[in-house]
Amino acid sequence: QKEVEQDPGPLSVPEGAIVSLNCTYSNSAFQYFMWYRQYSRKGPELLMYTYSSGNKEDGRFTAQVDKSSKYISLFIRDSQPSDSATYLCASPFQGAQKLVFGQGTRLTINP
């Protein structure tokens, strides 16, 4: 089993809200986690990556990994309309490190 699961949403929040996006994974072989942002009909853009449990912060974005519950989260503070996009979690798997993606959560930030 090498799945990564993500609620597809859609999720709609007002500008300035804190957004929480989540993924779960089933295989303990996943050790490294990434968050990508994808605008409509564009390529995934790497936002953040983490390789351990705990938090990693980059500006308004915080990535959190809880390996004991196989749960990964992305928090967006002070959300902006420009944050409206689909957010994808992913993990590299096995020798070639192919990325296994979640379904993506479509996020809309309303002005």
Place this chain on the structure above:
Amino acid sequence: EPEVTQTPSHQVTQMGQEVILRCVPISNHLYFYWYRQILGQKVEFLVSFYNNEISEKSEIFDDQFSVERPDGSNFTLKIRSTKLEDSAMYFCATRLEGYEQYFGPGTRLTVT
């Protein structure tokens, strides 16, 4: 900032025709990938390429698909005889030595 580029941005082809999708990786990157995304579905791995050979391929990547790096810069995906179900966004991704993969903007393939 270096980026992955892909051409064409949109390709329309008839069923049974051959298509070649092109990618220019970030110049010092070593590992190359193709993924596809059917509308409304997950991004799916197709193939990985390292040191001029395929390192892994998915069950999707059958004999109709091939990849090559013909001139040391371009990285191409060829579909020999396209089917309707090949209609999707195709993304090239590259990485250096860490785990982070950087994606191109994609080629939208429409098979009619």
